[in-house]
Amino acid sequence: MAPFKRVLVANRGEIALRIIRACHEEGLEAVAVYSEADRLSPHVRSAHVAVPIGPPPAADSYLDIAKLLEAARATECQAVHPGYGFLSERAPFAEAVTQAGLTFIGPPATAIRAMGDKTEARRRMQAAGVPIVPGTTRPVADHVQAKSEAGRLGYPVLLKATAGGGGKGMRLIRDEGELESAFEGAQSEALKAFGAGELYVEKYLERPRHIEVQVLADTYGRVVALGERECSIQRRHQKLIEEAPSVAVTPALRRRLSEAATAAAGSVGYLGAGTIEFLLAPTGEFYFLEMNTRIQVEHPVTELVYGVDIVREQLRVAQGHPLRVHAGALQPRGHAIECRITAEDPFNDFLPATGVIRHLQPPSGPGVRWDGGVEAGNEVTLFYDPLLAKLIVWGDTRTTALQRMRRALRELVIVGLPTSQSFHLRVMDDAEFQRGDVDVTYLERVGQRLLAAELAPELAQPLAIAAALLAEEQRTKAALPPQPAARPPDGPSPWLLTVRRESIGG
Ligand code: ADP
Numbered sequence: 001m002a003p004f005k006r007v008l009v010a011n012r013g014e015i016a017l018r019i020i021r022a023c024h025e026e027g028l029e030a031v032a033v034y035s036e037a038d039r040l041s042p043h044v045r046s047a048h049v050a051v052p053i054g055p056p057p058a059a060d061s062y063l064d065i066a067k068l069l070e071a072a073r074a075t076e077c078q079a080v081h082p083g084y085g086f087l088s089e090r091a092p093f094a095e096a097v098t099q100a101g102l103t104f105i106g107p108p109a110t111a112i113r114a115m116g117d118k119t120e121a122r123r124r125m126q127a128a129g130v131p132i133v134p135g136t137t138r139p140v141a142d143h144v145q146a147k148s149e150a151g152r153l154g155y156p157v158l159l160k161a162t163a164g165g166g167g168k169g170m171r172l173i174r175d176e177g178e179l180e181s182a183f184e185g186a187q188s189e190a191l192k193a194f195g196a197g198e199l200y201v202e203k204y205l206e207r208p209r210h211i212e213v214q215v216l217a218d219t220y221g222r223v224v225a226l227g228e229r230e231c232s233i234q235r236r237h238q239k240l241i242e243e244a245p246s247v248a249v250t251p252a253l254r255r256r257l258s259e260a261a262t263a264a265a266g267s268v269g270y271l272g273a274g275t276i277e278f279l280l281a282p283t284g285e286f287y288f289l290e291m292n293t294r295i296q297v298e299h300p301v302t303e304l305v306y307g308v309d310i311v312r313e314q315l316r317v318a319q320g321h322p323l324r325v326h327a328g329a330l331q332p333r334g335h336a337i338e339c340r341i342t343a344e345d346p347f348n349d350f351l352p353a354t355g356v357i358r359h360l361q362p363p364s365g366p367g368v369r370w371d372g373g374v375e376a377g378n379e380v381t382l383f384y385d386p387l388l389a390k391l392i393v394w395g396d397t398r399t400t401a402l403q404r405m406r407r408a409l410r411e412l413v414i415v416g417l418p419t420s421q422s423f424h425l426r427v428m429d430d431a432e433f434q435r436g437d438v439d440v441t442y443l444e445r446v447g448q449r450l451l452a453a454e455l456a457p458e459l460a461q462p463l464a465i466a467a468a469l470l471a472e473e474q475r476t477k478a479a480l481p482p483q484p485a486a487r488p489p490d491g492p493s494p495w496l497l498t499v500r501r502e503s504i505g506g
Contacts, residue, residue, distance in 0.1 A: 219322075
């Protein structure tokens with residue numbers, strides 16, 4: 001744990017840019033890496049130096065440990081920040097970084113390993129006195145054993161992959177007859193995704209909320225909880241909208257959740273930033289779900305209500321500095337909401353969308369934060385996650401934050417490919433969401449209704465503008481040779497058109 005001056009950012013997109021900005025604010029130099037597909041990405045330009053690491057497929061670039069270490073060596077970095085996704089939760093990567101004499105900005109490999117195996121994590125949590133979802137704490141041998149465990153727990157149950165992540169290898173089973181084929185399906189999916197097909201059985205909770213607690217730990221033995229995030233708005237187990245704090249969490253419940261989270265992190269010798277995920281049942285009981293041993297996509301909502309820069313704390317802890325947050329003073333202030341702006345078509349079953357971003361105008365103004373990773377001219381491909389940017393707002397109350405998010409979503413203009421923007425507008429307009437009456441099944445239940453709903457005229461406006469801009473661009477491109485601009489009935493005056501022509505030298 002020695003101070004460092006230069007950090008290799010082993011990631012791409014919005015999180016790479018987020019980390020580079022934190023490095024600069026900490027007085028550190030940042031080195032970016034990029035695949036051929038990301039040559040023009042903003043994170044490449046904003047870094048001190050940028051190193052090409054290969055062709056677009058992640059396996060040949062962002063997942064290639066040897067190339068990353070070579071980039072760090074060639075640019076004389078002393079530390080590596082893994083971001084999220086890619087290699088961030090792979091213990092062998094943390095080990096390789098350390099063995100190369102560099103600082104891994106994250107927890108020790110032993111903590112990553114302990115939490116990466118879901119059954120081992122469940123055993124450890126049980127030992128630390130943290131409540132876990134009822135179920136097995138060892139993998140089951142086959143579908144016969146799974147059936148007997150499920151019978152003991154009572155249906156419905158979930159089959160889960162011990163190496164799981166991103167909802168892969170997970171199956172809901174409502175009665176015994178479904179178990180055998182679900183077991184085979186989950187096993188082969190897990191084998192394909194993680195190279196390990198082990199499964200375990202967990203009780204399926206009806207309509208829980210997904211509540212997670214942010215923790216920070218330093219080398220002086222301090223483990224601090226930065227309150228909870230409400231992450232129940234999910235599609236196929238993927239979060240879409242997050243908030244802090246949760247309307248379902250009272251100060252007393254927050255204390256209990258924080259105690260459980262700090263005990264969980266402490267029990268694996270945690271260091272840096274991490275998240276303990278819980279399911280909160282309608283009865284008020286909560287259960288450990290898993291720990292993410294890295295920075296999370298939704299960390300900004302916590303930053304806004306706690307006034308802490310989590311990435312800068314990661315950088316400081318990794319250099320052996322004590323945390324700058326004091327547990328006694330930690331109270332959430334106001335309310336923050338994040339919408340993940342993804343390249344997915346909500347009207348086509350959220351199919352990932354590709355194309356060139358023609359125009360991009362992020363919202364701004366009071367209480368608005370845009371953590372983006374793309375700009376106009378960038379091409380969105382299928383090689384990586386569809387997350388383009390995160391739109392985060394803060395307000396003194398939840399109502400203010402909601403109004404602000406509607407306003408900010410209206411200001412956002414993205415032209416060139418479909419995004420989740422219009423769907424977010426619909427969620428913000430939904431009465432159930434506005435009441436905070438949500439659980440992990442919310443989108444499954446109301447998604448179709450939201451898509452069928454007419455948008456309020458003022459909400460539809462930005463989308464119409466985006467469509468018009470795209471149509472205009474296509475029209476202009478098609479019109480060869482250029483036609484003299486005719487004045488539409490309610491268009492700009494001929495005087496304005498003249499000025500514009502002159503200003504572009506035409
Ligand atoms: P992964 O690691 O694959 O993302 P998690 O265990 O974190 O899987 O669960 C992802 C989501 O699946 C949760 O946020 C929740 O919506 C749902 N889920 C997981 N376990 C249960 C459970 N026991 N009962 C009900 N829903 C669950």
